[in-house]
Amino acid sequence: MHTSVKSTFYAITVSIFLMLISTLALAVMPDNQTIKSSDPAEKTDNTKETVKYKADELLVKFKTTTAINKSNAVAHLSGVGVSSTTIDILSAKQFKPIKNNNNKAGVQGNSQASLDNWWHIKLAEGTDLKRALNILSARPDIEFVEYNYEIRALLTPNDPHFDSLWGLHNTQQTGGSFDADIDAPEAWDNRTGASNIIIAVIDTGVDYGHEDLAGNMWTNPGEIAGNLIDDDGNGYVDDVYGYDFINTDADPFDDHGHGTHVSGTIAGIGNNGIGVAGVSWDARIMAIKFLGANGGGNISDAVNGVIYAVNNGAKILNNSWGGGGFSQAMLDAINAANDAGVLFVAAAGNSNRNNDASPYYPSSYAAPNVISVAATDHNDQRA
Ligand code: CA
Ligand code: CA
Numbered sequence: 001m002h003t004s005v006k007s008t009f010y011a012i013t014v015s016i017f018l019m020l021i022s023t024l025a026l027a028v029m030p031d032n033q034t035i036k037s038s039d040p041a042e043k044t045d046n047t048k049e050t051v052k053y054k055a056d057e058l059l060v061k062f063k064t065t066t067a068i069n070k071s072n073a074v075a076h077l078s079g080v081g082v083s084s085t086t087i088d089i090l091s092a093k094q095f096k097p098i099k100n101n102n103n104k105a106g107v108q109g110n111s112q113a114s115l116d117n118w119w120h121i122k123l124a125e126g127t128d129l130k131r132a133l134n135i136l137s138a139r140p141d142i143e144f145v146e147y148n149y150e151i152r153a154l155l156t157p158n159d160p161h162f163d164s165l166w167g168l169h170n171t172q173q174t175g176g177s178f179d180a181d182i183d184a185p186e187a188w189d190n191r192t193g194a195s196n197i198i199i200a201v202i203d204t205g206v207d208y209g210h211e212d213l214a215g216n217m218w219t220n221p222g223e224i225a226g227n228l229i230d231d232d233g234n235g236y237v238d239d240v241y242g243y244d245f246i247n248t249d250a251d252p253f254d255d256h257g258h259g260t261h262v263s264g265t266i267a268g269i270g271n272n273g274i275g276v277a278g279v280s281w282d283a284r285i286m287a288i289k290f291l292g293a294n295g296g297g298n299i300s301d302a303v304n305g306v307i308y309a310v311n312n313g314a315k316i317l318n319n320s321w322g323g324g325g326f327s328q329a330m331l332d333a334i335n336a337a338n339d340a341g342v343l344f345v346a347a348a349g350n351s352n353r354n355n356d357a358s359p360y361y362p363s364s365y366a367a368p369n370v371i372s373v374a375a376t377d378h379n380d381q382r383a
Pocket of ligand 2: 223224225226227228229230231237238239
């Protein structure tokens with residue numbers, strides 16, 4: 001590995017580490033890795049919170065992309081002509097495939113992940129979701145059916161020691177241990193940034209006009225703002241800074257605060273005499289909003305966010321969120337990102353739990369590009 005690449009990678013890794021330290025953590029967990037479907041309601045564990053999911057929605061994966069007639073997707077998914085039992089489906093939206101054209105490293109993937117085999121379906125209000133899941137699971141043309149899990153982000157304790165300064169360079173300024181830090185100044189001696197690296201912050205959005213962030217924001221080079229035209233033909237109109245998947249619009253402005261905080265730690269503009277310095281002083285932040293003003297969201301929007309980020313050039317995906325059960329759709333998206341040469345960095349959670357024994361998603365997905373990052377305090381103890 002070339003020295004500059006190595007130091008760039010180090011700086012970015014370090015920035016992500018620090019960002020995760022100073023950030024929120026998360027909620028819920030269970031794993032449900034059944035063959036064709038998952039039903040967290042059947043699995044109870046009084047040490048865990050209840051897994052929640054959208055009441056009238058499912059994620060469905062066909063065995064092949066050709067198994068469905070796209071022009072008549074709702075009827076097909078409802079079972080018309082393919083099943084003796086029909087269900088009442090209102091809408092069906094196909095996920096986009098992940099393109100492999102930004103894989104400059106030439107990584108050859110071998111996963112069978114095909115995001116465009118997945119459909120996000122909305123059922124009639126009041127539908128018996130468990131019954132619908134069972135009917136769809138029994139069909140020979142369908143490979144997986146799962147709930148659309150809710151993800152909840154929780155703030156870390158309001159601890160004054162959760163301060164980026166000691167994490168960058170610990171001189172016991174908060175009473176902790178000397179050098180219990182990420183050695184940021186040492187890394188900066190090698191390199192202070194990587195303006196060619198796009199880091200997608202998949203979160204609550206980003207305050208892209210913030211004085212410490214504006215100059216480090218990724219902007220879509222093929223998109224003209226505000227002309228109501230999808231100039232670059234990527235499927236999203238006027239997506240200049242990224243996209244807002246929870247509100248389905250092109251403005252990923254942060255209405256919560258978390259994503260902006262995370263972004264500042266990753267790539268707040270350094271050495272400009274204001275605010276904070278990020279660990280990488282000049283990386284490019286792509287704003288992917290999928291968590292709402294209350295810090296909550298759903299797996300379907302997270303999957304769409306991963307697809308968008310990879311297809312639009314991000315090399316690192318930052319995921320400081322968690323919760324829900326095991327999602328095959330999310331794992332397929334992560335594997336497809338891996339095939340495109342993209343890292344997926346995820347928070348391990350702040351509960352000081354063994355994630356190998358008790359999986360915490362998305363950090364526990366077994367994919368080669370997942371980096372699970374745990375938080376430590378100013379004494380180098382687990383948070
Ligand atoms: Ca566009
Ligand atoms: Ca436009």
